[in-house]
Amino acid sequence: MISLPDKDRIAAVLSDELGKRECQSDPTPRSLTLADAQILAAGAQVYAKVMGIPVCIAVVDAGGGQILFHRMEGSLPASAQLAPAKAWTAAAYRMGSDELGRKAQPGGMLFGVGHVGGSQDGCRPVLFGGGIPCRARGTVIGAIGISGGTVDEDMIIARQALNAFSEARGTVPEEGTQS
Numbered sequence: 001m002i003s004l005p006d007k008d009r010i011a012a013v014l015s016d017e018l019g020k021r022e023c024q025s026d027p028t029p030r031s032l033t034l035a036d037a038q039i040l041a042a043g044a045q046v047y048a049k050v051m052g053i054p055v056c057i058a059v060v061d062a063g064g065g066q067i068l069f070h071r072m073e074g075s076l077p078a079s080a081q082l083a084p085a086k087a088w089t090a091a092a093y094r095m096g097s098d099e100l101g102r103k104a105q106p107g108g109m110l111f112g113v114g115h116v117g118g119s120q121d122g123c124r125p126v127l128f129g130g131g132i133p134c135r136a137r138g139t140v141i142g143a144i145g146i147s148g149g150t151v152d153e154d155m156i157i158a159r160q161a162l163n164a165f166s167e168a169r170g171t172v173p174e175e176g177t178q179s
Helices: 004-023 034-051 079-093 097-103 151-169
Strands: 056-061 066-071 131-136 139-147
Touching: 034 056, 034 066, 034 139, 034 151, 056 079, 066 079, 079 097, 079 131, 079 139, 097 131, 131 151, 139 151
Parallel strands: none
Antiparallel strands: 056 066, 056 139, 131 139
């Protein structure tokens, strides 16, 4: 049995050790915030306007939960469903929706992924470009989904939004797994 003075000493050592670990903890954010999502959406809208493409923009947290949805005037009705699905795909699978599409082709390591479960709120994985994860120090902290242009245009807008976000935060942009 531990005596009372020993318990106090153990508690003090434990408290001191936990305090040191808190100070040394990884400052990597665990998920995007609403403020982060607003910066991403603003960047995406600027590039979409420059390109003359009305898009829908969705930003999700690390778990794929929607933080923000923005629909530009004149965007395609289908884009209102596709942008959130692209963002969810990028967060849920930890890779760009275009990369998932390549891996889901016949013979690919994820063949069939679009035909089986793995959905949230009725979202099935999107297997073409427009969804890109947002990473901080290698950890997915959320994702952006763009829909309204061609696949290439959606990817350009999403990448430019990530670049603008990184510049605003003073960090290097990180996306996907670079295949």
